[in-house]
Amino acid sequence: MSPQAALQSEVFHAYFFIVLGLLVIAGLVLAVLKWGLKKPVDSIWTTYKSWLVMVPILFGCVFAGRIPVIVFFCLLAGFGFKEFARATGLYRDWWMTSVVYLGIIAIGATCLVRQPQGLESGRGWYGLFIVLPVYVVTLILLIPIVRNQAAGQLQQMSLAILGFIYMGWMFGHLAFLANAKNAYGYLLYLLFATEVNDVGAFTFGKLFGKHPFRSNISPQKTWEGAAGALAVSMALPWLLRFSFPYFGATQLILTGLIVGVGGQLGDLAISVIKRDVGIKDMGAGIPGHGGILDRIDSLIYVVPIFFHMTNYFFDMR
């Protein structure tokens, strides 16, 4: 990945124009609804304006190359964890949060460096990246012992471990994907398809939603929305097959299932945390979306499963 490679990559060009086209069309539709038909679309308009900021940042990073992509996704993991820590109250425990941040920095480092003895082909230190949770969990378990404290530590340790594994390491797979031979295809497909899956669930739910999906977790979600999103996600790998032309039918079906099912489970997983804590959004950093975790919740679930599915069938690096 590099600016030169991005300029020559047909996959990068294709996604750039697809996203640009969708943003223009969505903007025109919203403009007609807002100013032409005087419909109350203020909240969607705010969400759309945030997309106008997020999309250029994302494409800018992917265009800039491998290192900016790794740094960007690790920063996103860090800020995502920060939201989780602020939501659960873990942020008051600086030892626990420091170890998790250290772990996220280590994820970035394993994505950036090669295996020192040259035992792995390709960029990144995959072996250490995969076993990193062992070391971070060990450190987290060490903290109460060092400070000779037991009361309330199970909660703190559990939250820190969940925060690192889920927001740090699982999401960190997206950073490691920058080392793949087909980084543009994987990264841009996952980012695009997961967001389309979210939009699909929202749209189908709004249009046809009647039967609650998981009423105690996310009352707005319906079976109709979930089925519609799954249908869209199953079709997308075939429509965007240029992203991974060597994928056979098995991999395309699996990709559809991973995004279609995983995306919604990721959304619900963060909703479980929010409902248990008793908050509406994980933060207020992105107007119209909530926090960073509210935006990347589906990706966190989808990316590692897609990563290991692809790594099973193909030599990724």
Place this chain on the structure above:
Amino acid sequence: MTSWNYEPAADLDQSLVERLRRFPREPDMTIYGLRSFAALVLRGWLRLFHRLEIEGLEHLPKEGSFVMVANHSSHLDALCLLAALPLQKLHRAFPAAAKDYFFVSVPRLAMAAVVVNALPFARRTHIRQSMEICRQLLANPGNILILFPEGTRTGTGQIGEFKPGIGLLVAGTNIPVIPCYLNGAYQAWPKGKRLPRPRPVRLHIGRPRTYANCPADREASEQVSRDLRQAVLDLAA
């Protein structure tokens, strides 16, 4: 089985700008890191560019809450007083800053909340509310309140009258008040100048004073304010 007790941050639903504007602010590791880094840079800059010298460091209490009061002649003042404190107390030191000046535009807000750790003091409206915030701050051990009782920077270089607020805050309490005098700050960065000039600045720190025996009324408060002003003038002499 006992339920877990979550305590989400009080400002969870607020944007970064709103979070910086509120007080008390929630502890934030990123902001603490930025503030510590900025303090190191600013301390170096004050020593090199303004040849800052500090006298009377031994008068600063080692523990407990206290108030530092000083004459106010430039934007350097709060930075000089903060430079007199150990780095580990940086996040517990709160210079009171005009809410209507420092907490409006985003660049000034970032400077006030992130770098200086300022307490937004509404000097025109809601003064009672601001005083209450100061009082609560001092009720927690280990906090340091930095006040400029003149209320604004001097336009002449002379020390103006001290407002009675400082008296109302400390009269009838055991909270130590440390009078401080900043010499040269007016010449280094007078009101109306956009940038500071390389003039030497000297900070004199006086002995702590307490006003436990003063009644907490208006008259006694004015007397306390006059006494503190005199203490600052004595340091100047």
